[in-house]
Amino acid sequence: MSGVPGEVLLRVEGLRVGFGGRGARRGPAVVDGVSFTLEAGRALAIVGESGSGKSVTARSLVGLAGAGAWTSATALKVGGASVLGAVGADGIARGLSGAAWRRLRGREVGLVVQDALVSLDPLRPIGREIGDALRLHTRLSAAERRARVLSLLESVGMPDPASRVHQRSGELSGGLRQRALIASALAASPRLVIADEPTTALDSTVQAQILALLEGVRDAGTGLLFISHDLAVVSRIADDVLVMRAGRVVESGPAAQVLGDPQHEYTKALLRAVPTGVPRGVALSAAAASPARPVPAAASTAARPVPPVSAAPVLEISGVSKRFGDRLAVDDVTLTLPAGTTLGLVGESGSGKTTLARIALGLADPDAGTVRLDGLPWAPGPERDRRSRRPLVGAVYQDALSSFDPRMTVRQILADALRGASAARPVDELLAELLDNVGLSPSLAGARPLELSGGQRQRVSIARALAPSPRVIVLDEPVSALDVSIQAQILDLLDRLQREHGVAYLFISHDLGVVQHMSDTLAVMKDGRVLEQGRASAVFDSPAHPYTQALLAAAPRIRLG
Structure with a gap:
């Protein structure tokens, strides 16, 4: 159920999310005034350091911001429908009911997170877990669900799907678990997929396979909201990039523009920290790992001598x-x-x-x-x-x-x-x-x-x-x-x-x-x-x-x- 090209699947305006407190005494916002849109068939990447608000922003779109979270926004629409629910006099949205969120997740929005080991039920075979998504969100018969599960696992590159459906998450490698989680997220053919660090800690060949799969999903018309700290991965998959710092957007635009000609100093610092292609011994960070030990100017331009591998x-x-x-x-x-x-x-x-x-x-x-x-x-x-x-x-x-x-x-x-x-x-x-x-x-x-x-x-x-x-x-x-x-x-x-x-x-x-x-x-x-x-x-x-x-x-x- 892919979207129509140009159709706006996500509209976020002035999103604020915080934790704790009520009314005027509510806790401070950890996401403060974030706005963006995402169209069908496009990928938007959110990047930034830990604590910048990336994951909280993404999870607030599916009602999973966390216990004690409060949310307010001018607009927060998924697939054209508002997910804010009733807004009180204090400006805080009370959110959708649990049943409404369950209808939205899986059917309209698929969620892929980094650690599939804790996201998949360790007590159930992956075939049953993927099948449950189909049972809850489709009218397929049991036989049709079994066939769809095998087809999904094959599409995500799972080797020997007929045997793997009977295995539990603890019996699978990290790459295979991630494939199973993606298959579960795609089971009901959602128009929008949110992928939060889906390739972190995966080896390069497995990572490339997962990215190719997500690219195929995007190219088929699904909207992809992609969160990662890996700027090389972002440059491959994203059409647009949004850079967050301390809960705010500091820079956004087409990926080629943001990554190729960054305007904000924070974005420039993130790009300078990427180690790929930087010679051995050249400092990557502005402070060379310690605020108390600043790096001399020469340290960022000259590599240290290569140690002799003939040493004892x-x-x-x-x-x-x-x-x-x-x-x-x-x-x-x-x-x-x-x-x-x-x-x-x-x-x-x-x-x-x-x-x-x-x-x-x-x-x-x-x-x-x-x-x-x-x-x-x-x-x-x-x-x-x-x-x-x-x-x-x-x-x-x-x-x-x-x-x-x-x-x-x-x-x-x-x-x-x-x-x-x-x-x-x-x-x-x-x-x-x-x-x-x-x-x-x-x-x-x-x-x-x-x-x-x-x-x-x-x-x-x-x-x-x-x-x-x-x-x-x-x-x-x-x-x-x-x-x-x-x-x-x-x-x-x-x-x-x-x-x-x-x-x-x-x-x-x-x-x-x-x-x-x-x-x-x-x-x-x-x-x-x-x-x-x-x-x-x-x-x-x-x-x-x-x-x-x-x-x-x-x-x-x-x-x-």
């Missing part, structure tokens, strides 16, 4: 293999990480990257092969043999929040990491130094993880990894969940800490632009094997293996027109 190896992985049941997750992998350098590790979901990282960390023993740390045996072996040397290896993960005890303060988290470190200096002195190293104010020492922003939590995670003065830090998707400007600060921070402390990084990421910017050497994995490795610059410039060529070709880049 600090981590040696030799002929390592690991099997889970019938699946060979890591297959005869050999890698060397010289001191003070960064080895980038890339590959599709399921290629074995994280399993290899766990072996490198000594959290899993290989079935075959060995790992040496600073020339001495590290794995396999009993943990008691590693315990005294464990401070030499640190780790930073994508989701810092889940790696913290939420009851502990920043001071307690770091003090725990410092346990066993140099006793010659007071703990408070070491804590202050760690916080300063990662650009955090000492006032945050008493805060708990839930009281910190995503960028602050990742800085604490890095400080924790640095606390015992490690020789190696394994970074597993450390910035994929961060907005582009915060990502730039964290990458600059990691680069500076490497220069100052000589630590080596095993850097795992699906974002090839980030990996290219950060890596001295590169290894490409698929199906548990390393297919290609070498100098990062050489692999990116002249990939030899067909898989590497396909992986690099799928990576999004900012393109205009």
Whole structure:
């Protein structure tokens, strides 16, 4: 049920959304005066940092702004019908009834969010979940619904749909879950699709497939409201771009104009923070990761010298293999990480990257092969043999929040990491130094993880990894969940800490632009094997293996027109 070309599917005028309070004492607006329209067959992208109001704006259109939210607007129409409901004397819309919202969602508007794992019912097979959307919003028979589910899964590129319909979300990879969620959102052929970070944390080839699918939906006449912090993805799919900051629109217009000739300083800063094509060692952020450590003017124009990969190896992985049941997750992998350098590790979901990282960390023993740390045996072996040397290896993960005890303060988290470190200096002195190293104010020492922003939590995670003065830090998707400007600060921070402390990084990421910017050497994995490795610059410039060529070709880049 696609829209008619030129038909206005969304009209938003003076939208304000806030949380808490009533009447004149209501809470402050987190979305303040936002206006835009979206026509059938066009894609409008909303971009901006975390907290800018992107998701709240999108979710308010389908009545999902959140508990305690209030909404007011001059106009808020979906498919020509107002979704404001009755407006009280205080100017706040009371919204539609629950039944009215349920009729709208799925039938008129499809919603795709980033984390399909928590959006799909883990207790039901995906076939039943998609079928429910058809049962609620169409008059298809049970047999017709089953056929439609299979057709939908096939259209979103789900391999072997007949078998997958019986699987639950926890049995699927991230890319397959996202495909199932998109199939569910498209089931009733809505005229409008809202996609909130639908490709974040997906590998480049899967991301390209999802984008191609959404482009096809748009080209068929569906209106697409697309939210993302990835400006390269936005440049591929969006006809128009709306830039938000602190709840307000600071710039809007055709994608080629906003991304190619930005007028607002905030938009320019977002574009400068994109790492793709920026040489190794060139600062991405205006403050080089720390407000207290401004970047000299020369730092933004000259890259640091490339570290010699002939330096003594600090981590040696030799002929390592690991099997889970019938699946060979890591297959005869050999890698060397010289001191003070960064080895980038890339590959599709399921290629074995994280399993290899766990072996490198000594959290899993290989079935075959060995790992040496600073020339001495590290794995396999009993943990008691590693315990005294464990401070030499640190780790930073994508989701810092889940790696913290939420009851502990920043001071307690770091003090725990410092346990066993140099006793010659007071703990408070070491804590202050760690916080300063990662650009955090000492006032945050008493805060708990839930009281910190995503960028602050990742800085604490890095400080924790640095606390015992490690020789190696394994970074597993450390910035994929961060907005582009915060990502730039964290990458600059990691680069500076490497220069100052000589630590080596095993850097795992699906974002090839980030990996290219950060890596001295590169290894490409698929199906548990390393297919290609070498100098990062050489692999990116002249990939030899067909898989590497396909992986690099799928990576999004900012393109205009």
